[in-house]
Amino acid sequence: MTVILLRHGRSTSNTAHTLAGRSAGVDLDDKGRQQADALVERLATLPIKALVRSPLLRCERTLEPLAAALSLAPTVEERISEVDYGAWTGRPIGELVKEPLWSVVQQQPSAAIFPDGEGLAAVQSRAVAAVREHDRRLAEAHGGDALWVACTHGDVIKAVIADALGLHLDGFQRITADPASCSVIRYTAVRPFVVHVNHTGPALANVLSAPPAAETNGENPAAGDAVVGGSTD
Template identity: 35%
Template structure:
C-alpha cells in the first residue's frame, strides 16, 4: 500500500529590499542581502522531494537557487502570492499611523471587517491558499514538500488546516525565514512545529 503521509514545510521569505516595515503584499520586491543570508542559513538540511513557491521574486529567486542545488524543478503557484493590501500596498506602518494613529490597532482587532480600501477579502485569500494546499496533497501524496511563501500565506494555512478563526490570524507571529511544519494523513493536517529558524 503506498505511503499516504505527506510532509509540508512552509518557509517564509527572508527580509526584502527596503526592510519589513511596509505593506508590500503583491509588490514584487527582491530579497535584500540579509534576506538571502537568512534563507540560506535556514535550509541546513534538505529533506525535500519537491519545491513549490509563490511566483513573487522574494520567494521565487531563493526557491530556484535551492532547487538548482538539489537537482529539483520549481513549481510556481499563483495562489501562494501574499494577500493583496489594496490602498496600503507599498506604504509603511509609520505612514499609515501618520494618517490615522488608531487605524493599525483597529485593523489588528478586526482584520476581516476593517480591510484597507481595495484589499483582498481575508476569506477569499484563505480559500485560494487552502485550495493550493489541497491540490498539493492530492497530487504529491507521500512526498516531502517545501513551500516558499509569505507570512500571510502561512497564516492562511493555519486557518485552512487547523480552523484558526480569521479574526485571530494576525495574532500569529511569522518571522523572516522561519518554518512551519505540517503532516497530512488520512485527510487531515497536523501542525508539527511553528517558528523554526532552521531545518
C-alpha cells in the same frame, strides 16, 4: 503528506518598514540572501519531493539556492502569492497603523478587506485550497506520504496554519511567521497536524519524523509578507 511553509527571506521592504504587497522588483536584502543560502544546510538533507512558490521575486530568490542543491525546478503557484493590499501597497507601516482599517486587521481580520485589494478571508480560502490541491497531486505522484515546500508570505502562512489548527481567522494574529521561518503541517485522512510553527533554527530535520501510526487512528501524535499583524511583509 507533509508541507513545509517557508516564508521568504528578509526583503528590502522589510528593512524599509513598508508594505511591499505585490509590488514588482522587491528583492531580498543582504540578510535575506544569507537566509536563503542557509536553507541548503537547514533543509537539503530532507527527502523533499517538490518546491512550490509564490510568483513574487523575493520568493524566487529565497528558493534559488535550495532548488539548485536539490536539482528541483520550483512550481509557481499564484494562489499562494502575497495578499493584494490594494491602495495600501508600498505605504510605510507607520502610516498604516493610523488607518481605521488597521484595527480591523488586528481585531477582526475575517472582516478586513483592503481598499482596491482583497479580503483576508479570501486569502485564506485561496491559499488553503492551493496547499490541499498540491498535497493531493503529490500524494498521487509519489504513492502516499511525501515532503514538499511551499515558499510564500507571512499573512498567507498564518492563514493556512490557522485553518490547520481549526482556529477562526480572527485568531490568526496570534501566529508568528518570521522571515525565512519554516512551519510544518502534516495532512492526513483524519485531520491536519501542526508539527512546527516559526522554526528558525539551523536544521529542521530534528523536528521532522515519519508519520506516527497513531495518526491513522485519529489520535494526537503529540500524546504517545509583511505580516500585517505586526511586521512588514
